[in-house]
Amino acid sequence: MAMISWTVRLETRHPQIDEQHKALIQAFNDLHQAMKQGKGKDEVGRTLTFLTDYTKTHFRMEEDLMARSGYPGSPRHREAHAEFAAKATDLADQHRQGRSVITLPVMTFIETWLVDHIQGEDVRLAQFLNGKA
Ligand SMILES: [Fe+2]
Numbered sequence: 001m002a003m004i005s006w007t008v009r010l011e012t013r014h015p016q017i018d019e020q021h022k023a024l025i026q027a028f029n030d031l032h033q034a035m036k037q038g039k040g041k042d043e044v045g046r047t048l049t050f051l052t053d054y055t056k057t058h059f060r061m062e063e064d065l066m067a068r069s070g071y072p073g074s075p076r077h078r079e080a081h082a083e084f085a086a087k088a089t090d091l092a093d094q095h096r097q098g099r100s101v102i103t104l105p106v107m108t109f110i111e112t113w114l115v116d117h118i119q120g121e122d123v124r125l126a127q128f129l130n131g132k133a
């Protein structure tokens with residue numbers, strides 16, 4: 001599994017969303033680097049906590065845009081966010097308790113989720129917002 005490169009395939013064409021997605025992917029790549037280089041628990045924990053916190057900040061921003069614009073796809077999109085945020089929080093908690101949860105399969109799960117979510121739910125949201133602008 002490789003790190004995620006920012007390419008046009010990840011663009012939603014909504015500037016604020018794209019800017020945060022770039023930061024989110026950077027956070028994912030930082031965690032990936034820490035894991036791959038066999039950095040200690042603290043460095044992995046630090047990058048994992050940052051990714052988890054930033055993910056929640058980003059989800060709140062999108063949910064705010066949904067609420068303000070009356071986006072009809074909001075319930076399903078919010079549910080997807082809640083599910084992933086719970087999973088990320090659980091991973092961070094387990095890591096804090098000393099379990100080695102940041103494995104390749106887990107990183108692949110996160111990578112797949114992020115890319116699929118951006119290309120699906122987030123692109124649909126951005127299209128709706130851009131259509132309204
Ligand atoms: Fe989203």
Ligand SMILES: [Fe+2]
Nearest residue numbers: 058062118122
């Ligand atoms: Fe997003």
